[in-house]
Amino acid sequence: MSWAPLLVASAACYAIKLAGLSLPQRFLRDPRIQRTVPLLPVALLAALIATQTFATGTHLVLDARGAALAVAGVAVLLRAPFLVVVAAGAATAALVRLF
Amino acid sequence: MFTGASQFALVGIIGAGGSPWAGAATAALVGTRNALYGVRLSSLLEVAGFRRVVASHFVIDEPTAMAIARDKPAESRFAFWATGVILFSLWNLGTLAGALATQVLPDPKALGFDAAPPAAFLALIAPRLRGREPLAIALGAAIVALVVLPFVPPGVPLLIVALLVVAVGLRPAR
Numbered sequence: 001m002s003w004a005p006l007l008v009a010s011a012a013c014y015a016i017k018l019a020g021l022s023l024p025q026r027f028l029r030d031p032r033i034q035r036t037v038p039l040l041p042v043a044l045l046a047a048l049i050a051t052q053t054f055a056t057g058t059h060l061v062l063d064a065r066g067a068a069l070a071v072a073g074v075a076v077l078l079r080a081p082f083l084v085v086v087a088a089g090a091a092t093a094a095l096v097r098l099f
Numbered sequence: 100m101f102t103g104a105s106q107f108a109l110v111g112i113i114g115a116g117g118s119p120w121a122g123a124a125t126a127a128l129v130g131t132r133n134a135l136y137g138v139r140l141s142s143l144l145e146v147a148g149f150r151r152v153v154a155s156h157f158v159i160d161e162p163t164a165m166a167i168a169r170d171k172p173a174e175s176r177f178a179f180w181a182t183g184v185i186l187f188s189l190w191n192l193g194t195l196a197g198a199l200a201t202q203v204l205p206d207p208k209a210l211g212f213d214a215a216p217p218a219a220f221l222a223l224i225a226p227r228l229r230g231r232e233p234l235a236i237a238l239g240a241a242i243v244a245l246v247v248l249p250f251v252p253p254g255v256p257l258l259i260v261a262l263l264v265v266a267v268g269l270r271p272a273r
Contacts, residue, residue, distance in 0.1 A: 002119065009109055009123035010100035013130040017102075017158040020137015021144070021151055029138065036268025040261060041104055041129050042233050043240035045224045047260040048111055048125075049217045050241035051248060057116055058249050068214035069221065076225045089218025093211030 064096035101187060102159045104223060105130040108257070111216055117254025125257045136163040143167070143175045157183025236264065 027033075053065045072089035080088070100106055105126035112122035137158045143166055146154045157179065166179035207213060228234050243263060244256040251259070 005119035005123040006100075006109070009105070009126040012123070012127035013100045013102050013105050013133070014155065016127065016130050017133045017137055018152070018155040020134035020158055021141045021146065021155055023134075023138075025138060025141070032269050034135065036265060037131050037135050038227070039233065039236050039264050039268055041132055042224050042227050043236050043260055043264045044108065044125060044129050044257055045104060045220045046237035047240040047244035047257050048108055049220045050244050051253075051256055052111055052115060052220075053214075053217045054245055055115075055248050057253060058251075060245060060249060064211070065214045065217065068211060069217050072214075072218035072221050075218075076221055082219070082222045085222040086215050086219045089221075090211035090215040093214035094209060095211075097209065097211070 064093040067096050068093040100126065101156055101190070102130045102133060103190070104220075107216060107220065112254040112257065115253050118252060121252070121254030121258060125254065125261070128261045133158050136160075139163065140166060140179065143172060144179060154179075154183075157187065159186075161186055236267075240264070 049069065053069045054060055054062060068089040071092040072085050075085040075088045100109070108129050109119075109122040109126040112125060113119055137155070140154075140158060140163060144154055162179045162182040165182040166175045169175040169178050201207075204210070224237065228237055240260045240263075244260050247259055248256045
């Protein structure tokens with residue numbers, strides 16, 4: 001693990017925040033920017049959920065993590081608190097691997 | 100780096116064997132929403148110079164939500180700084196505790212810890228999935244990521260998803 005990507009990513013994340021407080025308002029008020037930017041975290045985190053659950057390296061797999069995600073999904077639908085959702089997911093994976 | 104979803108994304112990609120640079124790019128893209136928070140906050144906070152340099156660090160989900168929920172500017176400013184300082188302290192103490200704990204914990208897979216991040220991400224994005232468009236975007240992104248995954252290096256599926264979202268979002272209004 002080299003430090004360069006971490007430092008660059010950290011600098012970028014900070015610069016984005018500073019830009020939000022500093023840039024002229026009209027640039028970031030552009031309706032297309034306003035529409036696109038909120039979609040990025042939703043799409044990227046959804047993609048991350050999928051790849052961390054249904055893949056190992058570059059292979060698609062279905063294992064205990066799939067069951068864990070399903071249980072976490074039910075917990076979310078039941079409006080469970082954040083920590084309960086996370087614990088339910090981890091516990092499900094651990095249990096499925098046990099049996 | 101003090102913006103949770105970006106940190107999780109970076110660690111998640113590197114942990115899955117992806118390129119650290121793909122992780123860095125994804126972390127930055129996940130952090131772009133903070134720029135919009137800054138736009139919303141700049142008129143409330145009215146910070147300049149050194150105070151802006153410090154305030155920028157706290158421009159993330161929670162302090163923004165607490166600040167814009169207040170009616171009076173003075174209360175907004177207090178909510179922003181109080182939430183920011185408390186969150187920053189506890190978050191980084193938690194990160195340190197986690198880093199130290201890895202040295203004493205047994206096999207993380209036996210405890211299901213590898214299934215914890217997806218569950219956490221799901222809980223994070225759930226409030227943003229109300230309405231047809233975000234839900235369609237999320238499902239589409241998940242499917243695209245899995246379809247391209249066998250053919251590209253780890254971490255790259257997320258960059259492909261990001262490019263598609265930008266292309267869809269910036270298309271001319273009909």
